[in-house]
Amino acid sequence: MREELLVYEINDFSLNNDELMLNETVFHNANGYIGIRANLEEGYPNGYDTIRGSYVNGFYNISEMKQAERLYGMAEEKQTMVNVADTQSILLQLGEETFSMFQGTILESKRLLDMERGFTSRVVKWRSPKGKEAEIIIKRMTSFYQLSLFTIEYSVKALNFNGDIRFISGHIGNVLNYSNPNDPRVAGESFVHILPEKMEIENQTSYITSRTSKSGLYVCTGVTNLLSKEGANAGTCTIKKEENSMEAVIDSSIQIGETVTLTKYTVFADTIRYDDCKAGAEGEMKKALSLSLNELYDRQKAFLNSYWKNSFVRIDGDDGLSLAVNYNLYQLMQSVGKDEHCNIAAKGLSGEGYEGHYFWDTEMYILPYFILTNPDIARSLLEYRYKILDSARENAKLLGHKKGALYPWRTIMGKECSGYFPSGSAQYHINGDIAYAITSYYLATKDIDFIAEKGGEIIFETARLWMDTGYFYKGRFRINEVTGPDEYTCMVNNNYYTNASAKYNLQWAVQFYYLLIKEKKLAPIVDKIGIREEEIKEFEKAADQMYLPYDEELKINPQDDSFLEKKVWDFDHTPKENYPLLLHYHPMYLYRHQVCKQADTVLAHFIFEDFQPMDTIRNSYEYYEKITTHDSSLSACIFSIMASKLGYVDKAYDYFGDSAMLDLYNTHQNSKDGIHTANMGGNYMAIVYGFGGLRLKEKGLYFAPKLPKEWKGYEFKIIYEGSHIEVKVTKENVIFTLLKGEAKNIYVNDKPYELKDSIVLIMTEV
Ligand code: BGC
16 A cells, blocks of 8 residues: 555645634544544634534434424424533643744644544644744544544644743533534534533543533543653643633643653543443543553554555546545544444534434445445444334334334434424435345345344335335325435425335345245244235335336436426526525525436436436436536535446546545535535445446346546455455456455456456456
8 A cells, every 4th residue: 555645734824714624624533433623722813713523423412493383293302413522622831922823933834644544643833923943743543443532642842942831731521512503504503512510630630521401411531641751751730620621731841852742632431332431431541541652553553454455445547536535435434433322424523514413325325335345334334223213113103104114314313303304304215225225235245144133124114114105006106295315306206216215125125025034034023023925015016016207208217206397497597606506595496496406316327227228317317417516415426426337437537526525625615514424435436336337236246347538547445245356447457356255256247257366357348
């Protein structure tokens, strides 16, 4: 692996507020359990906006969701990922002067993310107003080895002075979540979610135990500060309690050329995972301090070494894009929950956009990546869905259904959190998405035990929900009043995507039923939910008769029954600054037009390609491309995949670039609120499913490789049925190598091959 492809570095002299906030996201540290935004340790002057945040995955509070007109069954409370105690804060005093980027002179300023070693760093050379020069290097890590642990190694080198040096290291309990009343994608109002209940100092460690206002959860943060001067302990540390916060004051002295280093350890423990979070934090602190910082760095590196072994994607001929793609894959590892109590939020653990909620993004955009590279993580994400299956059953009842389960559109702990149901709860396709993801996981792993223990039950319950939602009419099974993925078209009859995913869900309910009988594993599910063959026959009938709208004239699949009757949006007279449209037009105005926020039918054609002939898929792509704004970050990657499939490789390449750079270049102008994890997974798919043409089918593993003319080649690795396979595409050849495991049958452009060691195909002949 070439190291430079895993290092993202910028010179960062700008004190522009927008850029600072963007970098808080781009350089955040997370490990799936905790996430810390890259705020400046020393803070910002008054008047600067910042989202200063530390988060614990799955740790939420409940607050009232005010519905001006309370209709039956509408969500009345929401869950919010809580900003927990701030332990990033460190003030540096050199004599009587305090370090600030906004005073004195910045001689050098860099930010770096090292994805091979798993840390970020800030390197600043600063001249104080009185002329003291110091080099400050701040290295931060959220440990993959110990998920509760966040470290800051803060080193100061005196370049031209001798004197006193003081660190004031904060542990601040009175924190708020970020809010912006003008942006529907973040919380609209400020709310106190968490308050410190206990502040304790033990063995030079400060502990703050805080309680959420309504969800009844506690989190304890423990902070230890250690000072060293060229390796030796050197200084005094006094911890002071203040109202709702604590402060460690660490004093020492420094000589020219000398380096003084403060290492700040923070551990987090919450009552979702620990019975007693204070005892949990104490245990975690003990564990953290039992290793040296260098040993912790070594473990971080070892973890990432094995991560990249399966996950690294190389684009030969474009190092910038390679870096961007791997940046995205690194962020997925940083964001993904590692236990059944949590999942992967739309913004990961990098910010508060969408309040930390989990969406269909997980199943349709992110799971495909983990299924192929880290099947254990994929399984754990699906186990979370199993854990909230009872809530989904309740949700179905609330919405009037007599049977089945309906997953919430957005949630943390299982209850529906979408206030605006037309583009929230009405997106019933989430049921089909979860069923699709379970099926894909099965196709890639053949893990029938998971289907028997958890996945099958989900598939049957989601299938039941379709039967209860739709009905047979004139020989067709129809599903009315739902919303598909495209949120600019809401509450429609027979959304093509929804109907196609319901069909697939029902088909697989049937398949799994008979498979489980064959494997003698069905009985416990029958005992639990009483699924019977008569019901399975009904599923089969509905799947066979599922209505998939088709327009004879245009020879496309209309997005829904009334879509083509609407007026096409006037794109020519829409000023650039009016995008994204959702921030400038009333929803009803959008709903009256043919205009798509994101891939909808085009996405259905990607995942259910065997439902339609190629001509329909092509015509549809061309039709929808003209009316899709890609205002959602979930769109460009899908258009890239479909452009690849249709042979429009130049277009695929352009969409791919848009998707790869979305957060690093802040192209949607909201990355300050957090990364876009769905796009990151979609970006991976755009290479592997798009250019690589990979498909997981019942018959086997399919490829259809294409290469953009701008590249010399690309390569990726996948795990299929336990075998590790490397795929290398160059201008001349496509090479499949079996790295580990049993031989596999694969298909390349529908031609079967047996992959024993390696297969080399001539590119022009595949
Ligand atoms: C998209 C949804 C997505 C959500 C969270 C919205 O803008 O339209 O499809 O689930 O963002 O990423």
